[in-house]
Amino acid sequence: MSDLPVVVIGAGPQGLAAAAHLRERGLVPLVLELGDGPGAAVAEWGHVRLFSPWPELMDRAAVDILQPSGWVAPTEGYPTGAEWVESYLAPLGAALAQWIRYDTRVTGVSRKGRDRLVDAERGDQTFTVHVVNGAGHEALIEARAVIDASGTWRTPSPAGADGLPALGEIACADKLRYGVPDRHDPEAFAGKHTVVLGAGDSALNAILELDRIAQDHAGTTITWALRRATTENTFGGGADDQLERRGALGVRAREAVEAGRVDIVTGFRTSEIRRVGDQVAVVAEDGRALPAADTVVALTGFRPDLTFLSELRLDLDPTLEAPRRVAAEVDPNIHSCGSVQATGAADLAHSDEPNFYMVGMKSYGRAPTFLAMTGYEQVRSVVAMLAGDVESAARVELVLPDTGVCGGSGLYDEPDAASEGGCCGSAPELVQLGAGPVVS
Structure with missing residues (x-):
């Protein structure tokens, strides 16, 4: 051998x-x-x-x-x-x-x-x-x-909140992307409405790339749909993150949201992607539907x-x-x-x-x-x-940097869990952000 x-x-x-x-x-x-x-x-x-x-x-x-x-x-x-x-x-x-x-x-x-x-x-x-x-x-x-x-x-994860493709996701594949948009190739997004699904680093990068496109092209709108019940940990560790640039991703994404260039919807668990003319509507398990989008960027892991x-x-x-x-x-x-x-x-x-x-x-x-x-x-x-x-x-020859982020599973699903402080003591103050437009 x-x-x-x-x-x-x-x-x-x-x-x-x-x-x-x-x-x-x-x-x-x-x-x-x-x-x-x-x-x-x-x-x-x-x-x-x-x-x-x-x-x-x-x-x-x-x-x-x-x-x-x-x-x-x-x-x-x-x-x-x-x-x-x-x-x-x-x-x-x-x-x-x-x-x-x-x-x-x-x-x-x-x-x-x-x-x-x-x-x-x-x-x-x-x-x-x-x-x-x-x-x-x-x-x-x-x-x-x-x-x-x-x-x-x-092998990207599908958009469906249950880990399987949402109803209509395969049929609407021409309207979905599973990678981070490129601001240097804005044609699919400029002057159009994009829905971003996901809350990790890839989603943060997507928000920043789309925000650049929105600032350069009038009429570009962005909706960011989160499964989490709150925005508590959405923006990462910020200045506490020992990986400086990772922390900066969240800081810049927060700025885009607070400036009103990105609308956030929380507690949104995707169950269906439905064609509406030349666009698609993303529908949650509770029946809420986001405004029709030209493109859905699914970054769910x-x-x-x-x-x-x-x-x-x-x-x-x-x-x-x-x-x-x-x-x-x-x-x-x-x-x-x-x-x-x-x-x-x-x-x-x-x-x-x-x-x-x-x-x-x-x-x-x-x-x-x-x-x-x-x-x-x-x-x-x-x-x-x-x-x-x-x-x-x-032998272990590596010490990993601190993420500067608290967030066990409780903060993803239960708004009241933040009051218990997780692993790091007192939870940071909840920042109130405007919810994006949702239609029934």
Whole structure:
């Protein structure tokens, strides 16, 4: 088995970092990427500026591979996704090119000669990784280990509040978008009405991009629909957030709302998307309908694609669909105020499938709190374990910044829960914001 490669699924930030660490340890990676180049998913949201600074967006082993070629690491500023690809991921992909296959979709991962039902000598068998390329040619690759760094970008959560597509969502797909709008491409939004669904960092970015369009194009209107019963935690940690740019997202979004350029509707749980002429109306479970919109931007989170892992015995949390020990650290129903900790190989392991690991955003399942540097620490630990360096794998080499935000599940659904103060003592004073127009 030692002659076989370690298959890495995905050539994004964590997948490329995994390959760099494997090469550093003398192991052979084989990176399988669905897209046509390194960081293909990142490139799809290339207009969005990250809230992590450059030093937190580069992996140490990757930097060590790049520097001998004369590459100079960026040191200041906050790149966009496109700049992250151009200045770091693309050069790294070029340095690792001989170990990467692009235009390759992984369709299944299993054990040689063992389906999910078979116990006998299961952990002693090599992995079988089934792939198909863009021309439709199938192949089977044997691997000594598998690191799944495929992320969650291509599996956005639907608009429906019950986790399923809202009634009419599929039929009205031409009116929905699941990514952050780009103010440099305003045609779909300028002079029109857009509804934004969601309350995370992506939604904040969407509000800011649409607000820029609204200021440049008369007649542009924005409605922001939140599932939360209050706006208590909508704008993040502000000045208390140790990631300065993340805090600034909320500050600027609050300014847009308070200036009257964005209307907020709270306690809105989407159940239906209904055509109204050339527009669509978003309808809540309680029957409320938002004014008809030209476009609905659904930013309700992402979820892992587990379909190609169906023959593996994965120890996943039933709620988050993340490795069970990771879920205990990142569950947004429990954790707030920066209590999420770094995770390593021991947290990412599956007892019935030794040498299989999920890393990166996919390792967090449906949780929204992932940072790039978290994934780099995961990769460092996992590769150390695969190389037999148990001591290094067990060591934690990362301290995460505080989010500056309080918000267990109670504040999402129960207005009275704010009076109990959550994990951080007294809750901040509720800021009253004008509700957006709602028609019955």
